[in-house]
Amino acid sequence: FPNGTLVIENVERMSDEATYTCVAKNSQGYTAKGTLEVQVMVLPRIVPFSFESPLFAGQASQVTCLISEGDQPLDIQWYFEGQPLKEKAGVTATKIAQRASLLLIDPASWSHSGSYACIARNAAGMSNYTTSLEVHVPPRWIIEPTDKAFAQGSDAKV
Structure with missing residues (x-):
């Protein structure tokens, strides 16, 4: 642009991260120059994961949240049903590397059913x-059945 603005659309680390120098010259021939570093930050990219299915009560299952790209440092957190995961019986979240976190469910129970998110x-x-x-x-059983005795000819309701 005539006002000296540099616009880089759809920045990419490989092609746009560099040192840029702007040189301005006036009508008397005087020049001024300025230099700046452009650093392109990369969002974390999570490799898709899923639990094995079907999973039965008492079995164990695990998923790994692996960040295949993205600038460090990385913060990896697990959520259950939209809320930060709280350590509870049978659920363990462990950071296993700079770019990976493991979620282990052992033993699985009905209360572990739901949506899990890695952020x-x-x-x-x-x-x-x-x-x-x-x-x-x-x-x-919600109400366990019990033996009942009824008089012959009466109505029976169980």
Whole structure:
């Protein structure tokens, strides 16, 4: 632009991250120059993951949130049903590397069913990936049946 503005559209680290110098010259021939560094920050990219299906009560399952690209430092967090994951019975989240976190469910129970999200943050922003877990459980009695005796000819309701 005539006013000296440089516009770089759709910045890419490989082609646009560099040192840029602007030189201005006036009508008397005087020049001024300024230099700046352009650093391109890369958002975290999460490799898609999913729980094995079907998963039955008592079994174990794990997923790994792997950040395949993105500038460090990275902050990786797990969410359950839209809320930060709280360590509870049978659920463990462990950072296993700078770019990876493991979520282990052992033993699985009905209360572990729901949506799990991995959220990765760095200076460039945030990315997330969500998957669902469905734990199959055996049926259980709400009210356990008991033996009843009825008089012959009466109405029986159980």
